[in-house]
Amino acid sequence: MSKTTLPDMDTFVAEARAWLASVATPRATRAWGVGSDSVAVFENWTAEQEHAETDRIRAYEQAKFDAGWGALDWPEEHGGQDLPVSYVLAFRREEAAFDVPRRTEMFSVTQQLVAPAVAQWGTAEQRDRYVRAMLRADLIACQLFSETEAGSDLAAVRTRAVQRDDRWVLTGHKVWTSGARVADIGVAVCRTDPGAPKHAGLTVFLVPMDSSGITVRPVRQMTGGASFNEVYLDEVELPDDYRLGPVGKGWNVALTVLSAERLDSGNLGLPNADRAVELARHLGRPLDALERDRVADLVTRSYVQRLAGMRVAAALGAGKEPGPEASVGKLLATDTMARTSEVARMLLGPELTVDSGRWGTWAWTEHVLGAPGYRIAGGTDEIQHNILAERVLGLPKEPQA
Amino acid sequence: MKSLARPWPEASPSLLAPVAEHADLRAVVRQILDDHASHEKVRVSAESPLGYAPELWKLLNQEMSLSALAVPEARGGLGYGLRELGVVLEECGRALVCEPVLASAVLGVQSLLRAPEGVAEELLQPAVRGDVVVTMAPLEPGHVDAVAVGGDGWAVHGRLPRVLQGGAADAVMLLAGTEAGPALFAVDLRDAPVRREELTTIDLRRRQAALIFEGASAALLVPPERAHEATAVLHDLARASLACEHVGVVDRMLSMTLDHVSQRHQFGRPLGSFQVIKHRLADMLVDLERSRSAARYAASVWTDDPKGASLAADVAAAVCTEATLRATADAVQLHGGIAFTWEHEAHYYVRRALGDEPLFGDARGARARIAEQVGV
């Protein structure tokens, strides 16, 4: 599908860098001790802050899209550039070196997980309505997947969608929905056939989050803030053209969303790992041997996580499907995050436990308390292990209920 | 040392792209080793007086010009680099062969290449053909001294406590102290006044010997003013090469264990259906992929820029050394009692992991150098 004549990669990178330099400052030149010291993994924002920050990031994403740097690997019909994914990764590599607004997970959910699923499963009209708007971040999507009784075992969802006249009526209770307060669309996995085997009775809907019958309640999480929510759907009525994919194919649609996460978790945790190394350099006292060892260990982990990303990029650039190096990505990321916590704790000691008001110290509580969330969100570490063992190594599947 | 602002891999991702030529090379080596280096054959070779099979060594050099692979064409080689040699090393680690691939084709030949053209050419040429075995002693000062003996001749005195393949080698490259500081020398061991003491080693497939020099003549490869840089480059080479071998070891541990847990049943089911076993193997896979990324990148960077490969080589050493220790230990555990027997091949890999750990510096040492490079 890509263009037959591709732009020269060096030129592309130089132009990307030039554009980035016109909208942001390079990250490496940012002085230590000034500006924001946030290393939050999940933001502790009020509803107003969440809206304001989302708008700020959206403005950058829109500028990027309009300048031709968003949606690089998307076809022109969706406002893309029709380039191979290697160009996306090259751009991200450059972007990572600049102090651009840090995308919350809602942007990757919208642009990298949901937009492709709509492009794959949507009708022509749905594609027109949503894909470009999601890529440009005009619309933000959230995942209405998990429920109290359906977490890792997503196919156990109970939220019902029943057909009444020419409309669907959705009723149920979703939990842990990140970004529901700012999302325009909720991608809801619902049970449409309670009689069918559990994976076969599911259907996915694109639910406008301002529909009547929807109540969003923030759930306070262990960081103290509320980046996820519970969402009640009480007789939410939708016309049939809000259904994504065929009735009964909800499991396949959901898998499309979930497997897109693979490529996307690649860079997760790296900026904070870099910050922890910076912290070590600016501690104002010499490190002892054990501390130096742990900081260097963190460097090896973030270095190798970057290499894994480069291997995926290189394989894609060469027109090949990446190998297992892509599937281990999320585990590398959660590992990097855990080691970052270890280093922060070791270096800061009591400064991490009592807010002294000093720049760049207490702020690390947001990393240390937030990192455990990523071992759970988006497929737990244990589920990742199951996936590696079964899909990559070919070992027997877990028993299914 | 100037510290790196961004301790990131800086090279282009294309360096890590899959290369068809490498896959072909791998297939050729694997075929040769499948045919000639079964566990039983290697065991016999390793226990022979020489410690390896000269026929296999010859075959590797004749069929695939192993020792010439990473030598510039101008010096009689094929003009490839450590990237390609790394593929061979991975396969050698996988089959755990005892031929002097690391010692001679990599370290010995590359240390000879640090000398300007024309120096020690009488060693380089046969070494590139694989007709002689050359090795590199650990490049630590303090063991050997060199004195000028007129013309451009030198004589060396001292004791090298541990030299890879020191018993079988025809020549050794070493660091010896001179009045102007340590310098890199080559000593032809054939007909030289050298005593060799073959050592008993924990690794049953990698011989080491002590070499005692009492005035053996030596050729100066790199003078004191450039020896520091040459030594650093060779250390990085050693670490990157060993890391490549380790990728092969971890790969073998994973496939061997995977086969075992798929075939063996307990409690009426394959071992591999127990989740705890599945997760241990998934961890081994993560270790393998981490090792692959780190070792291949280090080998590639060293190929393109031997003086700029320190961070990559140290990361590879830290990652692969630990992965190898973990994978060999887990392989034994997941095989159960059978792997604890002398007959089983697992302990050869465990011994390789143990023997290699301090060979060019352990993981902690690698991290200490990383800390220095990133300025913490």
Ligand SMILES: Cc1cc2nc3c(=O)[nH]c(=O)nc-3n(C[C@H](O)[C@H](O)[C@H](O)COP(=O)(O)OP(=O)(O)OC[C@H]3O[C@@H](n4cnc5c(N)ncnc54)[C@H](O)[C@@H]3O)c2cc1C
């Ligand atoms: C910060 C955060 C954000 C989130 N955002 C969203 C969102 O936007 N939308 C959404 O729909 N959901 C979201 N989630 C929910 C998330 O997807 C689930 O929490 C996750 O899938 C795990 O489900 P659970 O919490 O029910 O735990 P459970 O599935 O009950 O798991 C509990 C423990 O058991 C383990 N376990 C479960 N099954 C197995 C198995 N087969 N083998 C081995 N171990 C197993 C798990 O690994 C875990 O350790 C979010 C979660 C977090 C923490």
